[in-house]
Amino acid sequence: MSPKRAYSGEAAPATPGAVWLRAGDRRPASRAPALTRERIVTATVALLDGQGAQGVQGLSMRKLAESLDVHATSLYWHVSHRDDLLDLALDAVFAEVTLPEPNPDTRDADNSRTAGAWREDVGLFMDELRTALLRHPWSAPLASSRPLLGPQALARSEFVYAALVAGGFEGDDLTAAAAAVSNYVIGTVSAETAWQYENPGEEAAGRRALVAHLRAAGEEHPTLAAHPPSLSTDWEGHFARGRDFLLDGLAHAVAPSG
Amino acid sequence: MSPKRAYSGEAAPATPGAVWLRAGDRRPASRAPALTRERIVTATVALLDGQGAQGVQGLSMRKLAESLDVHATSLYWHVSHRDDLLDLALDAVFAEVTLPEPNPDTRDADNSRTAGAWREDVGLFMDELRTALLRHPWSAPLASSRPLLGPQALARSEFVYAALVAGGFEGDDLTAAAAAVSNYVIGTVSAETAWQYENPGEEAAGRRALVAHLRAAGEEHPTLAAHPPSLSTDWEGHFARGRDFLLDGLAHAVAPSG
DNA sequence: ACCTGAACACCGTTCAAGT
């Protein structure tokens, strides 16, 4: 109704991932303030973790403020939008991905690259990322829908890029390989967490309904019916198999003869 | 006093003989309902498509109702929650993934499986799915965070399963392969759409800020700085490369010798 | 059977005002 600037509500900020791009976003503090960005981010992660299957919808500025014993509007001194909070919380999850020093670009006696090194590094990254994302069920869907530009995320990307470069990737192959690795992990964990129930008690009933649904639909989908997709919920095993498929394909790209 | 279109009750009509003058006064005995689930879903997709980079947040029951010339609360006769609408809209996107009859499990003269058939089918599925998801930028993040159980989604799964079974996959390898294929596509498109701007005019400024950000961060991340991730935005090319990496890995699993 | 209207319990965000 109002002609000028329509209510923007929860609309995404104009530039995706804008928190990371704004300079001079944070004012210097004079006296120890009640609120700091760190405290707010910690409380955000805690609130989201406590909201179970609600995901990112479990975060409201008002609930967050209450958990910090402050008014909702105070948060806006430290942060521009709710979305900033989500980006910051996500980067805090990436901080939990702990990685060693990457294996260097070592060579065998015949000057070919050692086969195992880069693959081990990339596989380790994938496993570690999955573990961190699973610890915070709201994080994988978020990671799949926001640019990953926070300092912690960038540091993890650096690790992957270094490992792939050591493995012989370069140019577009490098970019594509790194993207495939991240997207596989994030996509897989996102799918896995999509099955989480609000209430553990509902799981049994939900499972029964799913079996009945697939059986009914299965009459038209014989292959699917013969291999019910998510009834065997060995998520970790399936993750590892798919990870190895992808790593096999990457290995093929840098050593097509072998 | 009285609202604009009140039921007149027993009051005398203003115009004598007005019954005859009013069109549509008598509803047909079995009147077609104003709303159907199909109409609602179509309007939902249209609304979401029109909300640009807002994604799933662009859908409100009130706006949707307005676009259907109905009250928001009427929608609840046809649908239980807002989430139902999202699941229905997502399945409508899967309906746009058009696929041929899958290649059968053909054999070569030496009774080994023809190498190209299943791979062609799976690759086609991946390309088609990407295209459909890109047409509706809100759909990939949604697909990555909801179980894909709609009839259209299941039919597409059937195609992938059939192709993989024809290629020689079974058991956990089959499940893992199918999941990897879907998750790769959905994860990749989700990442791609995460970079979309609300307003095309902001893209240039956002790009400059991103370059500056990566340059500053690049001092600590040399490999990343040397290969700036998303500045070359050949999304399709990178998608195809990653797709082929994965397909190579899958091919290796069913023909480890070759 | 299908739709309306009022009501409830929430939202994110702005802005002037306080300290």
Next chain:
DNA sequence: ACCTGAACACCGTTCAAGT
């Protein structure tokens, strides 16, 4: 510099009531 308080423009969903 940092926080409060009131206000604005929205939300999803319920339920009794209408036709």
